[in-house]
Amino acid sequence: MELFNDLTRRKELFTPIKEGEVTFYSCGPTVYDFFHIGNSRPFIVFDVLRRWLEYLGYKVTFVQNFTDIDDKMIKRANEEGITVKELAEKFIAEYYRDAKALGIRPPTVAPKATEHINEIIDTISKIIKNGHAYVSEGDVYFDVKSWPNYGSLCKQNLDDLEAGARVEPGEKKKDPLDFALWKAKKSGEPFWQSPWGEGRPGWHIECSAMSSKYLGENIDIHSGGVDLIFPHHENEAAQSEAASGNNKPFVNYWVHNGFLLIDNKKMSKSEGNFTTARAAMQKYPPMAIRFFMLSAHYRSPINFTPEALEQAANGVARLKNCIDDLNFASKSRVDNNSDFDIQIFEKELTDLKAKFTDAMNDDLNTAAAIGDLFGVVHLVNSSLKDNAALPEKFFELSKSAFDFYNDILGLPGQDENLSELDENEIENLITERTNARKAKNFKRSDEIRDFLKSKGITLEDTPQGTKWKLSVN
Amino acid sequence: MELFNDLTRRKELFTPIKEGEVTFYSCGPTVYDFFHIGNSRPFIVFDVLRRWLEYLGYKVTFVQNFTDIDDKMIKRANEEGITVKELAEKFIAEYYRDAKALGIRPPTVAPKATEHINEIIDTISKIIKNGHAYVSEGDVYFDVKSWPNYGSLCKQNLDDLEAGARVEPGEKKKDPLDFALWKAKKSGEPFWQSPWGEGRPGWHIECSAMSSKYLGENIDIHSGGVDLIFPHHENEAAQSEAASGNNKPFVNYWVHNGFLLIDNKKMSKSEGNFTTARAAMQKYPPMAIRFFMLSAHYRSPINFTPEALEQAANGVARLKNCIDDLNFASKSRVDNNSDFDIQIFEKELTDLKAKFTDAMNDDLNTAAAIGDLFGVVHLVNSSLKDNAALPEKFFELSKSAFDFYNDILGLPGQDENLSELDENEIENLITERTNARKAKNFKRSDEIRDFLKSKGITLEDTPQGTKWKLSVN
Numbered sequence: 001m002e003l004f005n006d007l008t009r010r011k012e013l014f015t016p017i018k019e020g021e022v023t024f025y026s027c028g029p030t031v032y033d034f035f036h037i038g039n040s041r042p043f044i045v046f047d048v049l050r051r052w053l054e055y056l057g058y059k060v061t062f063v064q065n066f067t068d069i070d071d072k073m074i075k076r077a078n079e080e081g082i083t084v085k086e087l088a089e090k091f092i093a094e095y096y097r098d099a100k101a102l103g104i105r106p107p108t109v110a111p112k113a114t115e116h117i118n119e120i121i122d123t124i125s126k127i128i129k130n131g132h133a134y135v136s137e138g139d140v141y142f143d144v145k146s147w148p149n150y151g152s153l154c155k156q157n158l159d160d161l162e163a164g165a166r167v168e169p170g171e172k173k174k175d176p177l178d179f180a181l182w183k184a185k186k187s188g189e190p191f192w193q194s195p196w197g198e199g200r201p202g203w204h205i206e207c208s209a210m211s212s213k214y215l216g217e218n219i220d221i222h223s224g225g226v227d228l229i230f231p232h233h234e235n236e237a238a239q240s241e242a243a244s245g246n247n248k249p250f251v252n253y254w255v256h257n258g259f260l261l262i263d264n265k266k267m268s269k270s271e272g273n274f275t276t277a278r279a280a281m282q283k284y285p286p287m288a289i290r291f292f293m294l295s296a297h298y299r300s301p302i303n304f305t306p307e308a309l310e311q312a313a314n315g316v317a318r319l320k321n322c323i324d325d326l327n328f329a330s331k332s333r334v335d336n337n338s339d340f341d342i343q344i345f346e347k348e349l350t351d352l353k354a355k356f357t358d359a360m361n362d363d364l365n366t367a368a369a370i371g372d373l374f375g376v377v378h379l380v381n382s383s384l385k386d387n388a389a390l391p392e393k394f395f396e397l398s399k400s401a402f403d404f405y406n407d408i409l410g411l412p413g414q415d416e417n418l419s420e421l422d423e424n425e426i427e428n429l430i431t432e433r434t435n436a437r438k439a440k441n442f443k444r445s446d447e448i449r450d451f452l453k454s455k456g457i458t459l460e461d462t463p464q465g466t467k468w469k470l471s472v473n
Numbered sequence: 474m475e476l477f478n479d480l481t482r483r484k485e486l487f488t489p490i491k492e493g494e495v496t497f498y499s500c501g502p503t504v505y506d507f508f509h510i511g512n513s514r515p516f517i518v519f520d521v522l523r524r525w526l527e528y529l530g531y532k533v534t535f536v537q538n539f540t541d542i543d544d545k546m547i548k549r550a551n552e553e554g555i556t557v558k559e560l561a562e563k564f565i566a567e568y569y570r571d572a573k574a575l576g577i578r579p580p581t582v583a584p585k586a587t588e589h590i591n592e593i594i595d596t597i598s599k600i601i602k603n604g605h606a607y608v609s610e611g612d613v614y615f616d617v618k619s620w621p622n623y624g625s626l627c628k629q630n631l632d633d634l635e636a637g638a639r640v641e642p643g644e645k646k647k648d649p650l651d652f653a654l655w656k657a658k659k660s661g662e663p664f665w666q667s668p669w670g671e672g673r674p675g676w677h678i679e680c681s682a683m684s685s686k687y688l689g690e691n692i693d694i695h696s697g698g699v700d701l702i703f704p705h706h707e708n709e710a711a712q713s714e715a716a717s718g719n720n721k722p723f724v725n726y727w728v729h730n731g732f733l734l735i736d737n738k739k740m741s742k743s744e745g746n747f748t749t750a751r752a753a754m755q756k757y758p759p760m761a762i763r764f765f766m767l768s769a770h771y772r773s774p775i776n777f778t779p780e781a782l783e784q785a786a787n788g789v790a791r792l793k794n795c796i797d798d799l800n801f802a803s804k805s806r807v808d809n810n811s812d813f814d815i816q817i818f819e820k821e822l823t824d825l826k827a828k829f830t831d832a833m834n835d836d837l838n839t840a841a842a843i844g845d846l847f848g849v850v851h852l853v854n855s856s857l858k859d860n861a862a863l864p865e866k867f868f869e870l871s872k873s874a875f876d877f878y879n880d881i882l883g884l885p886g887q888d889e890n891l892s893e894l895d896e897n898e899i900e901n902l903i904t905e906r907t908n909a910r911k912a913k914n915f916k917r918s919d920e921i922r923d924f925l926k927s928k929g930i931t932l933e934d935t936p937q938g939t940k941w942k943l944s945v946n
Contacts, residue, residue, distance in 0.1 A: 004482075007774075008772075008773050008774060009699070009731050009772040009773065009774075010770060010772055010773050011476075050694075067589075111502075148738050148739060148741070148744055149738065149739055151700075151739060152732070152739060152774075154730075155699040155700055155702065155729075155732065156700050156703065156743060157700045157741065158737070158739075159741070160700060160703075160704070178737065226482070226628040227624075227628055227629050227630045227633060231633070256628075258481070258482050258628070259625070259628065260662065265621050265622065266621060266622060266624060266625060266630070266631075267815060268630065268632070271621055297483060299481075299482040299483055300481050300482065300483050301481060302623075356659070356901075439837075
């Protein structure tokens with residue numbers, strides 16, 4: 001397949017380092033809160049890239065980290081009066097719930113920064129040894145001026161970057177562009193032992209350490225949002241290449257998704273248009289959100305508006321209805337003596353699959369690919385409408401087509417259920433609670449309510465019975 | 474044609490605002506020195522984009538500015554003990570000499586910042602009136618926080634940009650991201666009157682003011698090197714849109730060329746691999762440099778190495794030799810009774826032209842297009858080799874094919890002559906000087922030498938006669 005590589009700013013034929021295998025690192029969330037709707041875009045689109053590479057026959061090792069120690073984590077934990085570890089555990093669990101609802105598969109490995117302090121220290125030591133970092137009063141800084149290709153990914157010149165940056169009085173770095181690999185301990189912050197004294201990792205180093213541990217020093221694909229190109233990915237590349245010292249690129253294909261705009265504006269807390277994925281899933285079905293994200297090319301800016309989401313929800317409904325109709329008809333309308341032309345039908349399916357494959361191979365053009373999926377919907381719908389009876393093979397072919405498309409795109413997926421509990425468990429507990437309440441066993445009924453609440457399920461007692469929904473923060 | 478638009482990070486079908494016309498702004502040089510080899514890349518590739526748009530039938534208005542007032546200009550003029558205006562005049566003349574040698578056509582309009590102070594003041598006034606700039610002790614700053622879409626072109630979030638920036642004690646701006654539109658007068662610097670006191674324009678505002686004057690508030694194409702995306706083009710977009718207040722994008726298609734690397738490293742003064750185009754033209758024929766720039770796609774990084782330049786020089790030589798052979802043969806080998814199959818030849822030429830057109834329409838893929846031009850070279854060479862005599866139409870078709878390709882690509886162009894004088898003028902002056910010297914009229918011979926020197930031509934007296942070459946700084 002062809003992928004747009006931000007290193008060369010061109011579509012390139014994808015060729016992995018090791019035949020048949022793909023090493024793929026994707027930047028994961030900082031687990032200080034629910035992830036926002038803008039972040040759900042890379043999670044969804046690169047989930048599809050991973051699925052497509054697997055379909056093409058590659059063994060994909062997909063690593064996505066959890067950043068569980070940084071300034072934001074420390075600040076939020078202090079605000080909530082809990083430890084950084086407790087905060088991380090809470091939002092890692094929430095990540096998995098939201099991800100599952102959005103049809104995003106768990107990574108092959110999901111390493112946490114705090115569980116890789118040794119690897120981080122090891123990486124920093126290599127960078128120092130190779131002459132590209134220096135120790136300054138317990139901090140360690142990457143020496144940007146020592147790295148001639150700094151700026152190759154973000155396409156900036158050192159001189160221009162330098163123009164806006166300054167070293168503040170009291171700062172410990174030599175040059176304003178230098179960035180921290182290790183930060184000396186400050187009071188009230190978590191810390192670890194290191195050769196440079198007690199402290200904690202800087203912002204960027206964990207990705208270098210963990211991708212190297214799980215994927216090797218030179219990897220095939222690194223993905224993330226376009227706003228991560230600078231400084232995060234530029235710094236990662238400099239760190240990893242300075243540590244490996246093998247003169248090979250850290251990453252062969254840098255792949256970045258475009259911005260998600262909200263009502264045509266960039267999402268930002270100051271604009272007041274900041275939304276978590278969790279909150280968005282209260283308003284729109286999770287599968288509509290996934291469908292919406294895939295309905296544009298991953299590199300284009302995409303505009304999150306009520307109209308666009310309603311359109312996406314309609315798309316999901318049309319797809320589901322078609323599959324339901326197909327299943328229903330397969331129980332009553334099978335007739336192998338039908339005069340339906342199965343050969344033409346099969347040919348049309350094959351043509352659509354070929355178009356879909358071309359679109360996916362063309363830099364993951366899911367927008368076009370979804371068009372082909374709806375070609376199948378149209379074909380199946382009109383076949384069902386125009387023919388009272390259809391041969392068994394029609395049903396086999398149609399179902400296997402939908403299985404193929406839905407496997408790749410992750411549609412329609414396990415809609416609605418955001419909890420780690422499955423719907424049966426929840427319903428059984430609700431029935432038990434209703435019975436306990438009837439028996440005036442309020443201890444047990446409260447226990448069940450609290451247990452469900454701890455799993456992110458809120459109960460609502462109505463005249464028609466007890467309903468459950470997902471809790472919003 | 475399709476163009477890769479950095480605003481959407483996708484190839485898009487080019488559709489101009491006004492049918493049949495293209496408004497095209499390209500960032501020109503700061504005229505404090507010869508332009509460097511990296512800068513020759515945008516000048517060459519966007520010259521070809523302009524030629525191609527004209528071939529497609531558009532009336533193209535191509536504006537490229539000269540930055541003739543900024544910190545670098547002031548510093549260099551002080552170092553050389555001349556005025557900023559004298560410095561600018563010198564290097565504007567040098568720009569035209571280098572550009573001519575490299576086959577780069579002069580812009581439709583080449584405005585200078587210092588001749589547009591009124592337009593600059595007017596643009597700044599509009600931005601202030603629309604609430605997006607403020608006056609601070611004689612400086613005027615753009616208020617970045619008031620512009621919600623700041624970062625849409627460079628794909629960065631305000632929060633990330635903010636993280637690395639600080640207001641220094643003593644600075645007059647409210648926010649570290651704010652940038653100067655107007656700078657209050659400092660002693661020893663050129664200055665102009667303004668509603669905010671005496672001063673001079675900031676770094677970015679001239680492009681907004683001049684593109685609006687010559688092309689209108691909303692333009693079709695804006696081009697430049699990829700390193701200009703941030704901050705220059707991001708700031709230009711914010712300024713122009715804040716000034717127009719018409720809720721339309723300043724630019725519909727933002728087009729940026731990739732880095733030029735030297736021996737696989739980014740060119741920088743600190744790396745010691747900094748080269749002017751003038752110096753490069755002393756080592757390699759100018760047309761080899763142009764050919765080299767067009768032999769890669771404009772968005773890809775390109776690696777300037779002696780090997781690549783030799784290969785490019787070979788390419789130019791093969792093309793020239795083929796055209797020379799063709800011209801020579803057209804004088805002696807025409808025979809309309811030749812059994813050469815002119816219909817097949819014409820068909821092959823037509824097919825190559827169609828491929829060339831497709832490549833050029835595909836985001837200006839000059840790399841592929843040059844391949845098609847060499848298809849013609851191969852075809853003409855083998856026809857000349859295999860046939861003692863060829864019909865008149867063969868020569869007509871071949872010549873008109875080369876005229877077409879060379880017009881579009883600007884190859885082989887007016888090679889070697891970097892001066893505003895043409896070769897005949899130079900040769901005549903050299904003959905006159907030689908005669909003056911023979912007549913012991915040293916006053917006249919020195920006068921001629923000095924005149925040529927002022928035009929950038931250095932003379933060298935050798936036993937074989939007087940040679941001339943272009944002066945190197």
